[in-house]
Amino acid sequence: MLTALLSIAIAAPEPPQRLRTEYLIDPLAIDAAHPRFSWEVTDAAPGAVQSATPGTRRRRKTRRA
Secondary structure (H helix, E strand, C coil), X not given: CHHHHHHHHCCCCCCCEEEXXXXXXXXXXXXXXXXXXXXXXXXXXXXXXXXXXXXXXXXXXXXXX
């Protein structure tokens, strides 16, 4: 019974909605070197926020003299 309650409490977040690339929905082609992506987070859970996965941020390499 406790397992059933925990599985209900820990539900997967809602997937992003209204995905767009360069402000277009379902574009056939994109002619941009660095396209802009956008989406909406529609999770109705209290306190739901968008966050990035740790460790995916690119770091600049610096040259040491």
